[in-house]
Amino acid sequence: MGWVTAEAPRRSELSACVDCGLCLPHCPTYRLTGDESASPRGRISAMRAVANDLLPINDPFEDMMSFCLQCRACEAACPSLVPFGRAMEGARAELTAQRHDPVRRLRHTLVGRLVAAPRTLRIMTRAIDLARRTGAIRLFPAAIRSSLAGMRKAPRPVTSVRGTIHLAQGEEEGTVALLAGCVMDPWFGGVHEASIELLTRAGYRVVVPSDQTCCGALAAHDGDTRRARRLAGRNVRALRGIDLVISNAAGCSSHLKEYAEWAGDGGAIVADRARDVTEVVAAAIESGRLPRMSISRGGAAVQDPCHLRHAQRIVEAPRVIISAAGYQALDLADDQCCGAAGLYSMLRPETSRELGENKAAQVRVTGSTIVASANPGCEMQLRAHLDNWYRVAHPVELYWEALREKEFRSPGRPE
Numbered sequence: 001m002g003w004v005t006a007e008a009p010r011r012s013e014l015s016a017c018v019d020c021g022l023c024l025p026h027c028p029t030y031r032l033t034g035d036e037s038a039s040p041r042g043r044i045s046a047m048r049a050v051a052n053d054l055l056p057i058n059d060p061f062e063d064m065m066s067f068c069l070q071c072r073a074c075e076a077a078c079p080s081l082v083p084f085g086r087a088m089e090g091a092r093a094e095l096t097a098q099r100h101d102p103v104r105r106l107r108h109t110l111v112g113r114l115v116a117a118p119r120t121l122r123i124m125t126r127a128i129d130l131a132r133r134t135g136a137i138r139l140f141p142a143a144i145r146s147s148l149a150g151m152r153k154a155p156r157p158v159t160s161v162r163g164t165i166h167l168a169q170g171e172e173e174g175t176v177a178l179l180a181g182c183v184m185d186p187w188f189g190g191v192h193e194a195s196i197e198l199l200t201r202a203g204y205r206v207v208v209p210s211d212q213t214c215c216g217a218l219a220a221h222d223g224d225t226r227r228a229r230r231l232a233g234r235n236v237r238a239l240r241g242i243d244l245v246i247s248n249a250a251g252c253s254s255h256l257k258e259y260a261e262w263a264g265d266g267g268a269i270v271a272d273r274a275r276d277v278t279e280v281v282a283a284a285i286e287s288g289r290l291p292r293m294s295i296s297r298g299g300a301a302v303q304d305p306c307h308l309r310h311a312q313r314i315v316e317a318p319r320v321i322i323s324a325a326g327y328q329a330l331d332l333a334d335d336q337c338c339g340a341a342g343l344y345s346m347l348r349p350e351t352s353r354e355l356g357e358n359k360a361a362q363v364r365v366t367g368s369t370i371v372a373s374a375n376p377g378c379e380m381q382l383r384a385h386l387d388n389w390y391r392v393a394h395p396v397e398l399y400w401e402a403l404r405e406k407e408f409r410s411p412g413r414p415e
Helices: 011-015 028-033 040-051 059-067 073-077 084-098 102-115 118-134 142-148 189-201 217-221 225-238 250-256 260-273 277-287 316-324 349-366 376-385 395-408
Strands: 174-178 204-207 244-247 274-276 299-303 328-331 370-373 391-393
Touching: 011 040, 011 084, 028 349, 040 059, 040 084, 059 084, 073 084, 084 102, 084 217, 084 225, 102 118, 102 217, 102 225, 142 349, 142 376, 174 189, 189 204, 189 277, 189 395, 217 225, 217 250, 225 260, 244 250, 244 260, 244 277, 250 274, 250 376, 260 274, 274 277, 277 316, 277 395, 299 316, 299 349, 316 328, 316 395, 349 376, 370 376, 370 395, 376 391, 391 395
Parallel strands: 174 204, 174 244, 244 274, 299 328, 299 370, 370 391
Antiparallel strands: none
């Protein structure tokens, strides 16, 4: 039957792979299993077979595709520049189109409606927080309970930054839009606060459009391409006329930079203007628009989210921010995926747990109890696998706290 959707893996993408195998040691699922079918090379071979009508889209093919974390570590290692992430999204779009799985369609509907409904997310946030405080969380399915284990305590009340405007401090550098996101808004308000404060201090006027929505990354990665396009189109309309579009979630900023695939010419404009907040804050620090702290705060372990390091090739920016806050940036043993990977922790809980435990062990080796991570899923995964005395926070939060501490010191008192 071959491919039937416009999003299917393209022959040019699949033929770019020369089967060299340089991706293998970078693939988390291959490293766990040693199985060729769990490697990028094996998955591309399966996609080629389907494209040439040599293999049906059946259970084994679906298992191969669903086992992938879409961490894109293979892309960073590939000498042929195979766009594996896009090919994988296309393969999952085919699974949705050709395999009429009611469970998948129900998941797409529930997740899709949830991420596009800010009020529902705030209510759900309060409900989850109540369940955790009362112990009712034990009644949740194990996979969901595990995924929520690293969730931050919900603020009271659960507020939103949508619809707000924040004026630049000092000479204005331009106007930026902050992507409020889906779970970022109710679950990670502290990251939004730090981002807005630092951006305004760096000279940016910050607007948070009220008519924006989820970036669509979860839908795209899960094969729900129709919803991914709809969400991207809505954001393109909401983000018109903005100098830069900034996200403080690495998975979202990565997806925004690929909007040309999802929303045509308007999406290409957004993609060109999209930035991760670590890029902008680090640039402001290096230009002197934001200060460096001279006080030493010890070490902070830096966990590189896959969609920051591999998809966007942003490595130094979080370390610039951490160092400017007065911390020594401590690298982990490797940049392997932590196992969060969007919905993966619920769909493949055992593999997610093993990768999460591996990453937590790498943090412990550094000797630091402060961990910097620029993606909400990674933060939750780390917190779920580390003891309570470890603190996991976004790099901009750690920097903003250090800056406030510096300003609250008595005049004339040395740092």
